[in-house]
Amino acid sequence: MGNVTEFMLDELRLLRSAQKLSQDEFGRRINYSASHVSAVETGQRPPTADYLTAVDGAFGTGGVFCRMLTRLAKLDNAPVWLREWIECEQEATTLRWFELAYLPGLLQTERYARATLSGGRFTADEIERNVASRLARQAILDRDDPPQLVVVIDGGILTRPVLDAPGLMAEQFDLLIARAESEHVQVHVVPRDTGMYLGLAGQFIIAEFTDGRRVAHADNQLNAQITEAPVDIARLARTWEIVRNEALPRRQSIELIKEVAKTWN
Template sequence: MGTATDFVLAEVRLFRASVDLSQDEFGRQIGYSGSHVSSVETGSRPPTREYMRAIDGHFPTGGRFERMLSELAPLDVDPTWLREWIEFEREASTLRWFEISYVPGLLQTERYARATLAGGRFTADEADRIVTSRLERQTILTRDTPPQLIAVLDEAILRRPVLDEPGLMLQQCEHLADLATQEHVQVHVVPLDAGMYLGLAGQFIIAELPDGTRIAHADNQLTAQIVDAPAGIARLAKTWEIVRNEALPRRQSIKLIKEVAKSWT
């Protein structure tokens, strides 16, 4: 970790000492385990915005720690929560990813990734940087010890036209079907006839780290955040089980993806 992060962690440790609490006691008061507090303070896991917000919410800090994390974050086209998430994504041994709007970023083609940024939200240079970053993130799936990726996506994603670009969705569906045959990648599709189900409330990802701890990313139209508080993780894990049960088995999902691909020819 860099010197800015080291400074933040030192401040967190000094603050805990100033309120005369052990790591276990401090963790109980802000809703985290003592081992989580220890991991943050020793730098083995980065402090998240949610963790800092928990400290600020329980103690009269005036929002000091969340503000400190924001001010020391490097300037980037990506928002702070995404920079935080990428670090967890790289460390994860398992990723459980549910999507209702787009093909999961780790499984996108370059054309599809660029199409998701259309609409005037970004300049050409910003779009190039985001696409480059997204493609770089995908390299975790080709490294010697890749994470196990289990992706569940709504069928509507596969059938939604993107910018009316000829061949774009055909290429994306074929790419998705090809990746889904790899041993460390599972893709499951929630069919349209599933109707309304709990997952429609929003996209989320649960990352399981090598030590067994879990971190999540969740978003909707208004917010996107890193979730590492136990209560939040438990709720998302329950939702994951529900949406996973709504999805087709692996082989049926691949068959459906290939059938949809043919509809784009």
């Protein structure tokens, strides 16, 4: 995936070139100086919302540059290592997600997300940036063409308390149930009495795209790995099938989640 900022600057330059305008002529069309246009195109000045609104208005681009800025803002809240994966999430048609320790980030409330990041691994500023990024990523589930999200979680996640946070789990279960009952979201639970199974090796996600391409994500305490290597994808796909077969069907999983939710209210 390319850098989103560079992509937007390339598109601005291509637009001006397609219109056969000098920087001075382009600037006059959007009421900015030629030096300002030059500074934006070379990355010396950020393309602000006002600047991009003027471009969209002057050239009838349908708001595309403002939308690019919104996406960029979401990415800028994310850690550098996560930005490539966020691009994958936004473009994927299907996400197959296994979680061992926490609920998936796309299904977390703000308080739950903050709790998963607390404990000393991150600074206070890093926690706030990561929480903002995680919540912004959830917008893909509410758009007109959301990806199909298929989640398998270890049953222990449902009963693990967040200490000194009254009401947090009840709030989280309300969101989890609402999401799980959406047409484009499936949540499956591996029962706690399953014993040892292949998923205990750790979390992973497989993203699929319209062209059939697949990208996988896995992380640990130190780093995250994103791979398109066919051998790695094939191994994770086999693991997914094995883990998925250990989980309850969708309807039974929702019933289990609702039963556990009663214990948190």
